[in-house]
Each structure stands twice: as C-alpha cells, then as structure tokens.
Amino acid sequence: MRRFHWIVPFTAVGSLVFLYVPLLAVAVFSVNASRFGLTWQGFTLKWYQRLFANEQILEAAWNTLFLAGVSTVIATVLGTVLAIGLKRYPWSRRVYTLLDINLHLPVVTPEIVFAAALAVAFGLLRMVFSVFEPGMLNMIIGHVTFQVSFVALVVGARLASISTDIEEAARDLYADNAYIMRHVMLPLLKPGIVGGAMLAFTLSLDDFVISFFTAGPTSVTLPLYIYATVRRGVTPDIHALSTLALCVTVILVMISERVTRKTNKE
Amino acid sequence: MSSHHHLVWNGELTTRLRLIRRGMYLAAPGMLWILLFLALPSLLLIVVSMTTRGDYGQIEWVFSPDNFTRLLGFSSYGWSADYLWILFRSVWVAFWSTLICVLLAYPLCFHIANRAPEKRYFWLTLIIIPFWTNLVIRAYAWLLVLAPQLPFAKFAAVLGIIPEGSPLYPSAFAVYLGMVATFLPFVAMPLYANVEKLDWALVEAAKDLYAGRARIFWHAIWPQTVPGLSVGITLTFIPAMGMFVVPDLLGGAKYMLVGNLIQQQFGTSRDWPFGAAVSLALMVLTLVGLRVQRKHSGEGGVA
Numbered sequence: 001m002r003r004f005h006w007i008v009p010f011t012a013v014g015s016l017v018f019l020y021v022p023l024l025a026v027a028v029f030s031v032n033a034s035r036f037g038l039t040w041q042g043f044t045l046k047w048y049q050r051l052f053a054n055e056q057i058l059e060a061a062w063n064t065l066f067l068a069g070v071s072t073v074i075a076t077v078l079g080t081v082l083a084i085g086l087k088r089y090p091w092s093r094r095v096y097t098l099l100d101i102n103l104h105l106p107v108v109t110p111e112i113v114f115a116a117a118l119a120v121a122f123g124l125l126r127m128v129f130s131v132f133e134p135g136m137l138n139m140i141i142g143h144v145t146f147q148v149s150f151v152a153l154v155v156g157a158r159l160a161s162i163s164t165d166i167e168e169a170a171r172d173l174y175a176d177n178a179y180i181m182r183h184v185m186l187p188l189l190k191p192g193i194v195g196g197a198m199l200a201f202t203l204s205l206d207d208f209v210i211s212f213f214t215a216g217p218t219s220v221t222l223p224l225y226i227y228a229t230v231r232r233g234v235t236p237d238i239h240a241l242s243t244l245a246l247c248v249t250v251i252l253v254m255i256s257e258r259v260t261r262k263t264n265k266e
Numbered sequence: 267m268s269s270h271h272h273l274v275w276n277g278e279l280t281t282r283l284r285l286i287r288r289g290m291y292l293a294a295p296g297m298l299w300i301l302l303f304l305a306l307p308s309l310l311l312i313v314v315s316m317t318t319r320g321d322y323g324q325i326e327w328v329f330s331p332d333n334f335t336r337l338l339g340f341s342s343y344g345w346s347a348d349y350l351w352i353l354f355r356s357v358w359v360a361f362w363s364t365l366i367c368v369l370l371a372y373p374l375c376f377h378i379a380n381r382a383p384e385k386r387y388f389w390l391t392l393i394i395i396p397f398w399t400n401l402v403i404r405a406y407a408w409l410l411v412l413a414p415q416l417p418f419a420k421f422a423a424v425l426g427i428i429p430e431g432s433p434l435y436p437s438a439f440a441v442y443l444g445m446v447a448t449f450l451p452f453v454a455m456p457l458y459a460n461v462e463k464l465d466w467a468l469v470e471a472a473k474d475l476y477a478g479r480a481r482i483f484w485h486a487i488w489p490q491t492v493p494g495l496s497v498g499i500t501l502t503f504i505p506a507m508g509m510f511v512v513p514d515l516l517g518g519a520k521y522m523l524v525g526n527l528i529q530q531q532f533g534t535s536r537d538w539p540f541g542a543a544v545s546l547a548l549m550v551l552t553l554v555g556l557r558v559q560r561k562h563s564g565e566g567g568v569a
Contacts, residue, residue, distance in 0.1 A: 002380055004376060004377075004380065005479070011373035011374070012374045012376070012377030015370045016374070016392055018446075018447065018450075019392075020392075020396075022407030023396070023404070023407055025407060025416070026406075026407045026410060029410065039415060078295050078296040078299060081293070082292065082296030082297060085291070086289070086292075088276075088289070090285055090286065090289075091289065099297060102297055102300055102305060103296075103300065105300060105305060108552070109304065109552075110505065110525075110549070110552050111508060111510075112508045112529065112545070113311075113528075113548055116532060116541055116542065116545040117308045117545070120310055120314050120538060120542060121310055141303055145300060145304050148296045149300060152296060168277030169277070172277055177288070202398060206398065206400050208401055208402050209510060209511070213532065223401075226400075227511070227515075231515075242403045242407070246399060249395060249398050249399050252398065253398055254391075257391065
C-alpha cells in the first residue's frame with residue numbers, strides 16, 4: 001500500500017458518492033408513500049405493486065427484451081462470421097482498410113447522427129416499401145447495425161489470440177472447411193462470441209437515441225417510456241421502475257464479471 | 267501473387283481467388299448491413315442537407331446551400347449567432363466535462379489500485395455499475411436530486427443563487443453535473459487498466475532525484491497512462507458533443523446543445539434538410555476531434 005496525499009482518497013470516495021447519490025435518491029423515493037411531491041410520508045411497496053398492473057409498462061418491458069433478444073441473435077451471427085472473414089483471409093491492404101473503416105463506422109459516428117441518418121433512410125425507403133413504418137422492424141435494423149460492429153470487434157480480438165497453427169494442424173488431419181469452422185474455430189472463439197453477445201444485448205437494453213428515432217407507437221421500450229413519463233413530471237411509479245432496472249443492472253454486472261473471470265481462467 | 271497460382275494458406279492448398287471468395291461470403295452479410303444502414307444513409311444525409319423543406323415538412327428536391335448559410339446564421343431577418351453559439355457550446359461543454367472527468371478519474375483509479383487485490387474487484391464494480399445503468403434513468407436521477415424539496419436546491423436558495431422553492435434545473439450547472447456523472451466511468455475504466463499496471467520503480471527513481479509531486483506525475487506517471495487516458499477521452503469527448511438526453515432533461519431550452527437541435531429538426535420542427543445539415547456539422551466536429559486527439563496521443567495512443 002502506498003501513501004498518497006489525503007486529497008487522493010478524498011476525491012476518489014467523493015466521486016463515488018457523486019455517482020451514487022442520485023441513484024440512491026431514486027431508490028429511497030421509490031418506497032415513499034407520498035403520491036405527489038418529494039416529502040417523506042412513510043414506507044410503502046405499493047408503487048412496485050402498481051408496476052405489475054400497468055399494461056403499458058409490461059408491454060414496454062416485453063418490447064425491450066424482444067428487441068434486445070432478436071437483434072442480439074442476428075448481430076452475433078453476422079458479427080462472428082464477419083470477424084473471421086475479415087481477419088483470416090488474404091485481403092489486399094487497400095480493401096482491408098476500406099472494410100475496416102466500414103466496420104468502425106458505427107463505433108465512431110455520434111449516436112444522434114447515426115439516428116438521423118437512419119430516420120432519413122427509413123423515410124425514403126417508406127416511399128417504396130410500406131413495411132418501413134416507424135416500429136419494431138426499424139428498431140431491430142438500427143440496433144443490429146451498431147451491435148454487429150461491437151460483436152465483430154470483440155470476436156476479432158479473441159481471434160487475434162488464436163494461433164493459425166491450430167487451423168493448420170486440423171487441415172493436416174484432413175478436416176474440411178465446414179468441420180474446421182464447426183469443431184475448431186467456433187469452440188475456440190466461444191468466450192469472444194459470448195462476450196460479444198452480452199455486450200450487444202446490454203447495448204440494446206441501454207439504447208435510447210436510436211430507439212427514439214425509429215420507434216413507432218406500438219414499439220415503445222422501457223427507456224422510451226421512462227423518458228416520455230419524466231418529461232411530464234415526477235411520478236413514484238418511475239422511481240420504482242428505475243430502481244428495479246438498477247437492480248437488474250447490478251445483477252447483470254455481477255454475472256458478467258463472474259463469466260469473464262471464469263473464461264479468463266480457462 | 268497472381269490469383270490463379272496455388273498457394274498454401276494455413277495448411278490448405280488453394281488459390282488466392284478461392285480464399286478471397288470464401289472470405290467475402292463470411293464478411294459480406296455484416297459489411298453490407300453496415301453499408302446499407304449506416305454508410306449509405308450517411309451519404310444520403312449529405313444529399314438531403316442540400317434539399318429544401320416543403321410546406322408540410324416533406325423534402326422538396328430543390329437543391330440549394332440554404333441550410334448551411336442558415337446554420338452560419340444568415341436568414342431573411344439578417345445575421346444571428348444562435349446556431350453557431352449552440353455548436354460552440356456543445357464543444358465547450360464536451361471539453362470541460364471531459365477535463366473534469368479526467369481530473370476525477372486519476373485519484374479514483376489510484377485509490378482503487380491501492381486497495382488490497384481481493385478488494386479491488388469490489389471497488390471496480392462500483393464504477394462498472396453506473397457505466398451500465400441506463401442513461402435516461404441516470405439523467406432523471408439528477409432531476410430528482412436537484413428538485414426544490416431536496417437539500418441541494420434549498421441550500422442554493424439560502425445562498426440566494428436561486429429563488430426559494432425553485433429547482434436547480436434547467437441550468438448549465440445541472441447539465442455539467444449530468445455530463446460528468448455520465449462520463450466519469452468511461453474515463454475511469456480504460457484509465458484504470460493502465461494505473462493498475464503502473465511501473466512504480468519510475469516513481470521511486472523520480473523521488474530519489476528529489477522531483478516534486480507535479481514533476482513526478484508529469485514525467486513518471488502521466489506517460490505510462492497515455493494509452494488508457496486516450497481511449498477514455500475519445501469515449502467521452504465524442505459522445506459528449508452529440509449528447510441529447512442530458513441537456514434535454516437537465517438543460518432544457520436554456521442550455522441547448524447540438525444534439526437537441528438535431529432532435530428538434532427531426533421531431534417537432536419536421537425540417538429534415540436542416541436537421542441533416544446540422545448532423546453533418548456535428549460529424550465534421552467529431553472528425554476534427556478524433557484528428558486532434560490522435561495527434562496528441564502520439565505513437566503510444568490507441569484510438
């Protein structure tokens with residue numbers, strides 16, 4: 001243990017307090033009996049009970065999970081084969097650079113510009129195909145677009161740590177392409193694929209901006225619902241909902257830490 | 267390197283053409299997806315930015331540079347700096363938010379790296395949780411904390427900063443609080459990776475040579491943390507410039523940033539051509555930001 005100037009631990013603990021005070025305030029007010037305003041009126045769990053009776057919230061929760069699930073499956077498949085195709089084949093330098101720029105586009109484009117570009121694209125597509133009305137399809141397409149590149153980057157990083165010798169050894173034993181992919185590459189890439197998929201899923205759950213620009217009236221997700229509600233004012237239902245979301249986040253973080261620590265050991 | 271010559275690739279006797287074709291089958295679906303739904307729409311944004319808004323909010327395919335002259339402040343009523351001011355303010359807020367995050371992240375990372383190894387995991391989790399907590403919830407949480415009934419606003423009212431019974435939002439102060447809270451984990455996490463692996467022998471050496479605290483930091487610590495810091499700054503500055511949720515909830519019309527301006531054009535104003543022009547301006551600012559950051563992070567930087 002090193003001894004630092006007192007200002008170091010002071011600022012460190014202060015920063016964490018700063019990060020957690022608002023979250024704790026939300027949790028405290030989620031069990032406050034007062035319907036209006038923010039004065040303490042005693043403990044209650046009725047806001048939580050009301051959540052499960054609120055059709056809109058249940059529908060938003062379902063939409064959020066459906067969107068995240070479907071888009072993660074599509075993005076994980078596309079992103080994994082993309083990473084293998086990009087990293088394991090003899091592309092010329094120039095083509096590789098172009099493909100790499102394309103792959104990084106979703107990561108460097110500011111979210112709001114990305115969302116605006118999608119809104120314009122869907123707006124024009126709508127003139128030809130009516131399926132591109134704002135709604136779940138557009139949201140899935142938008143989410144997959146940014147998830148694909150995160151999955152490909154995570155899987156690509158894992159790929160870089162796997163020597164081509166293994167592939168060569170399999171080839172020497174007369175394994176064909178399909179066999180190598182199924183029984184050599186995919187098992188070795190599994191930690192990367194799982195990590196990429198978890199990242200993609202969480203990014204989708206957390207997304208607000210892309211969803212905001214592509215959602216329709218029947219595809220409201222939880223972040224969109226919370227945003228729309230808090231713009232109208234403070235409600236205890238939202239405190240309960242936010243606290244639950246916070247608990248889910250804490251649990252997911254714990255699980256993902258476990259998983260990554262386990263796969264690192266393997 | 268001719269394409270019909272045979273070559274051995276990872277133990278396989280094949281030709282370059284066959285390999286490229288197989289690589290293409292694998293990479294094409296994902297690449298085309300990004301091309302179709304981001305690269306091409308971005309180019310479309312350039313085209314749309316030069317069109318005109320119709321009377322009902324539709325796009326009229328009449329091409330003119332009007333949206334850009336409007337962004338620069340020229341209109342039939344004369345010149346006004348409103349839009350330029352919003353652009354400038356976005357860069358300004360992003361800059362100061364990033365700087366404050368960096369200043370807070372160093373002590374935070376040092377403190378965590380200084381815990382016993384088995385306790386670091388717990389402290390690190392304390393940063394990771396807000397990192398993954400939904401942005402809308404976190405921005406709203408600040409709205410709640412700054413409400414008139416809570417001690418912060420009451421205290422500010424006692425000091426005479428705000429009138430009695432009014433909240434601390436919408437204000438520039440609230441926007442900064444929201445921004446720093448949002449992005450602190452984004453700076454701290456990559457920075458911590460470097461701080462944990464810091465070579466303290468260099469610090470000891472600097473101490474032996476009677477270097478003061480500032481010189482120790484500048485010459486023995488800072489250079490070792492440049493890669494992580496550089497990632498953290500990129501992860502903060504770029505999204506901070508285009509941030510929409512935080513200024514929308516905490517700044518309101520009083521402290522509008524470029525993200526809000528873009529949203530407004532695609533929302534209530536229904537002026538897609540102007541919205542596209544503002545988006546392009548933000549894209550240019552982003553590219554300039556990445557450029558500057560890459561230049562200053564030097565060879566050690568990872569961007």
